[in-house]
Amino acid sequence: MEQKKVKQFRKAFKAAFPHTIPIFAGFWFLGMTYGIYMNVSGFSFWYPMLMSMTIFAGSMEFITVNLLLGVFNPLQALMMTLMINARHLFYGISMLDKFRELGWKKFYLIFGMCDESFSINYTAEVPKDVDHGWFMFSVTLLNQIYWVFGATFGGIFGSLIHFNTEGLDFVMTAMFVVIFMEQWMKDKNHTSELLGLGLSLICLFVFGADSFIIPAMISILIVLSLIRRKSVDSESDGMAGRITENVCLPFEENSVKCRKDGEIQ
Amino acid sequence: MTLAQQIITVGAVVLGTMITRFFPFIVFPAGKPTPKYVQYLGKVLPGAIFGMLVIYCLKNVSIFTGMHGIPEAVAITVVVVLHLWKRQMLLSIAGGTVCYMLLVQFLF
Numbered sequence: 001m002e003q004k005k006v007k008q009f010r011k012a013f014k015a016a017f018p019h020t021i022p023i024f025a026g027f028w029f030l031g032m033t034y035g036i037y038m039n040v041s042g043f044s045f046w047y048p049m050l051m052s053m054t055i056f057a058g059s060m061e062f063i064t065v066n067l068l069l070g071v072f073n074p075l076q077a078l079m080m081t082l083m084i085n086a087r088h089l090f091y092g093i094s095m096l097d098k099f100r101e102l103g104w105k106k107f108y109l110i111f112g113m114c115d116e117s118f119s120i121n122y123t124a125e126v127p128k129d130v131d132h133g134w135f136m137f138s139v140t141l142l143n144q145i146y147w148v149f150g151a152t153f154g155g156i157f158g159s160l161i162h163f164n165t166e167g168l169d170f171v172m173t174a175m176f177v178v179i180f181m182e183q184w185m186k187d188k189n190h191t192s193e194l195l196g197l198g199l200s201l202i203c204l205f206v207f208g209a210d211s212f213i214i215p216a217m218i219s220i221l222i223v224l225s226l227i228r229r230k231s232v233d234s235e236s237d238g239m240a241g242r243i244t245e246n247v248c249l250p251f252e253e254n255s256v257k258c259r260k261d262g263e264i265q
Numbered sequence: 266m267t268l269a270q271q272i273i274t275v276g277a278v279v280l281g282t283m284i285t286r287f288f289p290f291i292v293f294p295a296g297k298p299t300p301k302y303v304q305y306l307g308k309v310l311p312g313a314i315f316g317m318l319v320i321y322c323l324k325n326v327s328i329f330t331g332m333h334g335i336p337e338a339v340a341i342t343v344v345v346v347l348h349l350w351k352r353q354m355l356l357s358i359a360g361g362t363v364c365y366m367l368l369v370q371f372l373f
Contacts, residue, residue, distance in 0.1 A: 018355070019354075021355055022354070022355065022358045022359075025362075050275075051275055054275065054279045055275070055278055055279050055282055056282075057282045060278060060282060064274070064275060064278050067274055067278070068266060068271055068274055068275075072266050072270040072273075072274065073274075074273050074274055074276070074277040075277070077274050077277040077278055077281070078277040078278075078280060078281045079281075080281075081277065081278045081280075081281025081282055081285075082281045082284060082285060085281060085282050085285040085286075086285055087285075087314070087317070088282070088285035088286045089285055089288055089289060090310050090314050091286075091314070092285075092286060092287070092288060092289030092290055093289045093293075093303060093306050093307050093310060094306075094307045094310050094311050094314070095289075095307075096289060096290065096293055096295075096299055096303070096307055097307065099290070100295050101295065106290075110286050110287055110290055111283065111286065113286050115318060119315065119318070122311055123311075166366065166369055166370050167336075167362075167365045167366035167368070167369040167370060168362065168366060170337075170340060170361065170362050170365040170366070171358060171362045172322055173319070173322040173323065173337070173340075173341070173361075174340070174341075174344045174357065174358040174361035174362050174365075175358050176315065176318045176319050176321075176322055177319055177341055177344045177345065177348075177361070178344060178348055178354050178357050178358055179315055179318075180315040180316060180318075180319050181345065181348050181349075182354075183311060183312050183315050184312070187312055190312070191309075191312075192309045192310070192311070192312030192313045192316075193312040193313065193315070193316050194316070195313050195316070196312060196313030196314060196315065196316025196317045196320075197316035197317075197319065197320065198316075199313075199317075200316060200317040200320035200321070201320055204320055204324055209324040209325055212324065213317075213321065216317055216320075217317070220310075220313045220317065221306075224306065224309050224310070224313065225302075227309075228302070228305050228309075
């Protein structure tokens with residue numbers, strides 16, 4: 001029994017690893033930047049190490065450094081966190097089905113659901129013979145390992161590193177562009193994608209870089225709900241007929257093939 | 266801040282993060298049927314979220330000053346073209362990133 005589990009895990013781990021390679025590059029870099037930032041702010045490496053393990057939400061960890069340097073105000077810290085990380089609510093809603101019946105693994109998957117883990121776990125098509133629970137578990141675990149090691153490493157050796165990494169952080173942008181494209185190619189109806197881009201862009205211009213996420217989320221929610229109401233009026237089925245199942249296999253040999261099933265109507 | 270205050274501050278951040286991550290699963294537990302509206306959101310949100318995340322990554326790019334977002338625009342074009350051409354996730358990401366690094370380190 002135990003051996004079977006170990007075997008399942010190993011297989012899933014091997015299948016998951018290639019999906020996390022871009023994160024490996026990005027998290028080492030960003031994690032180290034974060035560790036260095038804490039280092040120069042006067043904190044020992046224990047801080048980035050423990051904070052990256054427990055918080056595991058990149059942008060929030062950077063902000064926490066400022067919170068630690070400021071006046072003690074835990075309620076403000078809590079409220080800020082809720083605002084900045086509110087986008088996780090969307091991830092949870094999208095993952096309700098995928099995380100079903102995964103036992104204790106579910107808790108870790110939810111705990112470790114950062115932007116990157118969510119994006120991979122949502123879009124990657126798990127090979128048929130691989131246990132999808134262990135696959136998502138491996139993705140999340142690997143991502144967290146990269147991040148914690150990067151942060152700790154940066155906290156210890158931060159001040160000693162000299163090598164021009166300027167621009168390496170673009171790896172995250174590139175990854176989200178690719179994931180966006182995969183989602184685009186998977187969906188027949190591109191309303192959601194265009195709304196996400198357009199409304200976020202409008203909110204960015206109106207509210208500025210530091211406070212556009214919440215208005216963007218609210219406007220996306222409102223418009224998607226309005227569209228649904230319209231489609232409920234015209235169709236009997238309320239799902240707007242655009243349920244698409246899992247995506248392509250970016251890392252399988254025949255990566256050009258893409259399953260386009262699941263169109264309900 | 267004392268050590269205890271630091272621990273409480275970090276604890277507040279951990280608590281806040283966990284609330285945002287666990288909330289949907291607590292409100293819509295696996296045993297009960299999820300409302301149709303939430304199921305609908307679960308299907309249509311990801312496309313919009315990925316669009317939002319792309320913008321989120323680019324939020325600090327200033328179009329009117331500095332490099333005018335040109336390196337970002339060029340590198341994203343490289344990513345898109347590579348991905349349309351080969352559809353190899355790692356190649357598209359690596360190609361775009363190397364292009365961006367060369368641009369910001371040598372050209373701009």
